Amino acid sequence: MQVTITLNGKPYTAEATPDTQLLTFLRDAGCKSVKCGCETSGCGLCTVHMDGKSVLSCSVLAAQAAGHTITTMEGLQEQAAEFGAFLADEGGEQCGFCSPGFIMNVLAMINELDCDASDEEIREYLAGNLCRCTGYQSQLRAIRKYLAAKGGKAE
Amino acid sequence: MKYVSQAVRKVDAMSLVTGKPVYTGDMVPSNTLMVKILRSPHAHALVEEINTTAAMKVPGVVAIFTHQDVPQNRFTTAGQTYPEPSPYDRLILDKRVRCVGDPVALIAAETEAAATKAMGLIKVKYQVLEPLLDFTKAKDNEILVHPEEDFKALCPVGADNKRNLCSTSFTENGDVEAELAKCPVVLERTFNTKANNQAMMEPFVTFSYLDEYSRLTLVSSTQVPFHVRRILANALGMSKANIRVIKPRIGGGFGAKQSAVSEVYPAFVTMKTGRPACLCFTRQESQANGSPRHQMQVNVRLGADADGTIRALDVHALSNAGAYGEHGPTTVGLVGTKSISLYGKLNASRFTTEVVYSNTMGAGAYRGYGATQGLFAVESTVNELAAQLGMDPCEIRMKNMVKQGQQFAMYYGETCTSNTLDKCMETAKHMMNWDEKYPKKVLDNGHIRSVGVAMAMQGSGISGVDVGSVEIRLNDDGFYTLLVGCTDMGTGCDTILTQMAAECLDCEMENIAVRGVDTDQSPYDCGSYASSTTYITGMAVVKACQALREKILQQGAKMMNVPVDTVEFDGKRVFVPGTEQQVSLSNIGYTSFEGSGNYLSVCESHSSPVSPPPMMVGMVEIDLDPQTGKVELVDYVAVVDCGTVINQNLARVQTEGGLVQGIGMTLYEDIQYTQKGRMLNDSFLQYRIPTRLEAGTIRVAFESSYEQTGPFGAKSIGELVINTPAPAIVNAIYNATGVAFHSLPVKPEHVAMALLQKEQ
Ligand code: FES
Ligand code: FES
Numbered sequence: 001m002q003v004t005i006t007l008n009g010k011p012y013t014a015e016a017t018p019d020t021q022l023l024t025f026l027r028d029a030g031c032k033s034v035k036c037g038c039e040t041s042g043c044g045l046c047t048v049h050m051d052g053k054s055v056l057s058c059s060v061l062a063a064q065a066a067g068h069t070i071t072t073m074e075g076l077q078e079q080a081a082e083f084g085a086f087l088a089d090e091g092g093e094q095c096g097f098c099s100p101g102f103i104m105n106v107l108a109m110i111n112e113l114d115c116d117a118s119d120e121e122i123r124e125y126l127a128g129n130l131c132r133c134t135g136y137q138s139q140l141r142a143i144r145k146y147l148a149a150k151g152g153k154a155e
Numbered sequence: 156m157k158y159v160s161q162a163v164r165k166v167d168a169m170s171l172v173t174g175k176p177v178y179t180g181d182m183v184p185s186n187t188l189m190v191k192i193l194r195s196p197h198a199h200a201l202v203e204e205i206n207t208t209a210a211m212k213v214p215g216v217v218a219i220f221t222h223q224d225v226p227q228n229r230f231t232t233a234g235q236t237y238p239e240p241s242p243y244d245r246l247i248l249d250k251r252v253r254c255v256g257d258p259v260a261l262i263a264a265e266t267e268a269a270a271t272k273a274m275g276l277i278k279v280k281y282q283v284l285e286p287l288l289d290f291t292k293a294k295d296n297e298i299l300v301h302p303e304e305d306f307k308a309l310c311p312v313g314a315d316n317k318r319n320l321c322s323t324s325f326t327e328n329g330d331v332e333a334e335l336a337k338c339p340v341v342l343e344r345t346f347n348t349k350a351n352n353q354a355m356m357e358p359f360v361t362f363s364y365l366d367e368y369s370r371l372t373l374v375s376s377t378q379v380p381f382h383v384r385r386i387l388a389n390a391l392g393m394s395k396a397n398i399r400v401i402k403p404r405i406g407g408g409f410g411a412k413q414s415a416v417s418e419v420y421p422a423f424v425t426m427k428t429g430r431p432a433c434l435c436f437t438r439q440e441s442q443a444n445g446s447p448r449h450q451m452q453v454n455v456r457l458g459a460d461a462d463g464t465i466r467a468l469d470v471h472a473l474s475n476a477g478a479y480g481e482h483g484p485t486t487v488g489l490v491g492t493k494s495i496s497l498y499g500k501l502n503a504s505r506f507t508t509e510v511v512y513s514n515t516m517g518a519g520a521y522r523g524y525g526a527t528q529g530l531f532a533v534e535s536t537v538n539e540l541a542a543q544l545g546m547d548p549c550e551i552r553m554k555n556m557v558k559q560g561q562q563f564a565m566y567y568g569e570t571c572t573s574n575t576l577d578k579c580m581e582t583a584k585h586m587m588n589w590d591e592k593y594p595k596k597v598l599d600n601g602h603i604r605s606v607g608v609a610m611a612m613q614g615s616g617i618s619g620v621d622v623g624s625v626e627i628r629l630n631d632d633g634f635y636t637l638l639v640g641c642t643d644m645g646t647g648c649d650t651i652l653t654q655m656a657a658e659c660l661d662c663e664m665e666n667i668a669v670r671g672v673d674t675d676q677s678p679y680d681c682g683s684y685a686s687s688t689t690y691i692t693g694m695a696v697v698k699a700c701q702a703l704r705e706k707i708l709q710q711g712a713k714m715m716n717v718p719v720d721t722v723e724f725d726g727k728r729v730f731v732p733g734t735e736q737q738v739s740l741s742n743i744g745y746t747s748f749e750g751s752g753n754y755l756s757v758c759e760s761h762s763s764p765v766s767p768p769p770m771m772v773g774m775v776e777i778d779l780d781p782q783t784g785k786v787e788l789v790d791y792v793a794v795v796d797c798g799t800v801i802n803q804n805l806a807r808v809q810t811e812g813g814l815v816q817g818i819g820m821t822l823y824e825d826i827q828y829t830q831k832g833r834m835l836n837d838s839f840l841q842y843r844i845p846t847r848l849e850a851g852t853i854r855v856a857f858e859s860s861y862e863q864t865g866p867f868g869a870k871s872i873g874e875l876v877i878n879t880p881a882p883a884i885v886n887a888i889y890n891a892t893g894v895a896f897h898s899l900p901v902k903p904e905h906v907a908m909a910l911l912q913k914e915q
Contacts, residue, residue, distance in 0.1 A: 033174025084172025095645025
């Protein structure tokens with residue numbers, strides 16, 4: 001069947017079978033920032049935005065996404081670079097394989113949490129984004145500095 | 156210094172954080188065959204018959220290969236310097252399957268869906284054999300994992316496939332039995348650790364094709380491109396000259412990718428079909444048929460004086476190679492060398508090992524490489540000694556730790572040349588506020604807050620074996636190209652080596668274009684493992700830059716027509732001090748590209764006769780709920796001596812990441828098998844690695860020594876940092892409960908049960 005979505009601001013149509021995951025559909029569309037780490041909703045690497053909210057693209061079917069607005073990191077380059085610079089300054093991208101999914105969720109988070117959100121709230125929000133390299137501390141430091149810069153509040 | 160010791164951003168950082176397609180799986184060309192592996196459901200069986208008729212009819216299926224199609228050369232997938240200590244014990248596809256998930260057939264199809272569909276239609280008749288699943292019963296068991304006559308060990312590692320032995324060893328300094336007999340205090344303990352998965356976020360992935368010269372080219376997520384070239388040549392029975400291996404960005408390795416886990420299969424398909432082929436492991440495959448840490452049983456006997464002076468250590472390690480022997484003989488070696496050598500007052504020490512085959516997943520290299528298991532055992536025993544003598548575990552270590560200038564007790568005859576372990580201990584105690592917190596405090600809610608401690612050491616490369624090389628070139632306009640053969644797998648070595656080169660050449664890092672590994676273009680480097688890149692390859696950078704500076708001086712002097720000993724180089728120009736005479740680097744670069752010039756390029760390699768150990772102290776504070784047995788991390792303090800810290804950020808993040816892996820190993824990660832040998836927890840939902848909720852707060856400090864043989868005084872850091880959590884957390888649990896755990900992981904049910912038993 002044909003599936004049409006709004007992908008990073010533009011209409012996009014392609015063939016999909018009923019069991020095609022949104023993850024594969026997006027990677028086939030050239031959105032290689034969307035990574036596959038598990039296919040079982042366990043790692044957060046495949047996080048994209050559907051109608052502005054984070055979803056795990058491995059647990060959404062392409063067919064379910066039909067008619068919806070999907071944003072991947074390819075469509076949020078500026079925002080990714082802006083937060084990514086804070087992450088890079090902390091060394092919080094080690095292998096970087098988790099970074100796109102993690103950053104997509106951070107970008108969703110800042111729309112929902114206040115700049116003075118507690119460390120606990122931040123950890124809870126991002127708990128589904130695994131990272132095997134960094135031990136998470138540098139990611140939190142980057143988020144705190146980014147929020148401080150954005151909200152003008154102290155770290 | 157301008158770059159060395161600074162917190163420099165990684166050279167590839169922005170492409171990673173903006174999600175650029177830089178990993179193997181992002182670059183697969185169109186028209187590539189997708190490869191799937193049909194895997195054995197049995198832990199031990201003989202493949203009697205394979206019927207592929209129905210499978211071959213699936214539209215899109217191009218080829219199916221079985222054991223009848225593959226070369227009959229046994230090889231190892233271990234990425235080690237030739238001759239590999241790991242026995243040559245596997246075929247690409249074998250008639251005998253030795254663990255659940257062992258490959259039985261390869262399916263190559265136009266799409267992954269077609270390959271998967273065909274996989275389900277292949278009919279295999281197995282002669283199911285009794286599996287050998289308990290590695291403690293493997294030696295001389297009547298079930299043989301490798302009965303084949305063509306089993307081959309290239310090195311004298313004590314392998315004997317007719318006894319299920321992958322290797323054996325024996326080392327003794329002094330007379331351990333006599334020394335133990337003299338000691339008033341003797342402890343004997345047995346420790347058990349499991350086969351942890353590296354669980355790097357990017358699963359194993361490789362694609363291959365024939366390039367424009369009809370040579371086999373592999374793009375792979377590997378730590379060891381040059382070793383992969385040899386492994387492929389062995390497996391496929393072809394000439395190395397016809398193989399090229401390219402490493403793009405890697406999504407984590409931690410040792411998993413020091414074995415060629417995925418490489419041989421697509422390469423074989425490409426050679427058979429002439430088509431590009433890609434194999435991407437699922438997470439389930441990565442977990443169940445990867446190359447995890449060796450499961451071990453470590454026996455420690457410790458003899459001490461009544462005042463806590465440790466006089467004798469006797470360590471015996473039994474290691475489970477699983478179905479294949481990758482890294483079996485070598486990982487086990489670190490169990491004793493990296494634990495016994497922490498102690499400086501031993502009169503005698505002994506270290507014996509046995510590595511056995513069984514019908515479980517073949518193991519491999521995982522960060523720490525045996526040292527992790529050994530340090531859990533020895534450090535835990537030392538903590539129990541302290542408890543028995545009523546001493547503070549920090550104090551007993553201050554009394555016994557190896558000191559700079561001493562010869563290590565069991566470390567290849569090497570002397571401890573750089574070591575601030577005592578300072579690490581003091582700083583850690585101070586940061587943790589140890590004296591106040593030790594041993595425990597009961598909170599109002601009934602939870603117990605307690606602290607624990609451990610020390611650790613590792614190596615810096617493999618002495619006398621590892622080789623690191625770089626090539627550095629001056630280009631027109633005065634910029635440099637730095638070709639490195641070691642593999643940045645997120646660890647940041649491309650950045651660190653560029654920092655060093657910029658420091659040596661007095662230039663901006665932007666003026667150096669660094670390029671990672673392509674075996675056709677990069678100088679030979681054994682790869683990134685054994686904590687070697689900063690220490691070994693870093694020294695190659697220092698040497699190469701020195702030699703290039705010489706050439707730049709000569710070229711500049713020649714252009715100015717002055718003797719070379721009258722000129723200096725400040726990174727931008729060669730000049731005669733005190734005069735106006737100068738020539739710019741840019742100009743030197745241009746001239747070297749002209750007929751009159753002389754192209755300026757240097758290739759240097761380095762290997763070290765020693766492997767100076769980085770050292771550290773880890774201290775943990777936990778919160779233990781005696782009702783549920785749940786242990787939460789409150790605070791982890793790590794004080795590290797890695798010599799000079801080359802990049803503050805990267806060293807810190809390495810430490811934090813390694814600690815969290817160690818925490819996972821201690822409290823959560825628990826590979827379990829069914830009675831028939833099938834792994835129960837082969838997904839992230841079941842094999843739980845720490846999330847950011849479990850990582851707690853980590854604080855890292857450095858107490859740098861200066862290692863004379865390292866670049867800018869540096870040693871290594873990558874592996875060291877995984878070693879302290881297990882013994883430190885187990886020590887904290889003891890301090891909270893009085894129960895000493897000897898098996899990992901320690902889960903809430905274990906703690907709760909132990910407390911119940913204690914009450915009764
Ligand atoms: S791939 Fe979707 S959560 Fe892991
Ligand atoms: S940086 Fe490697 S998994 Fe997060």
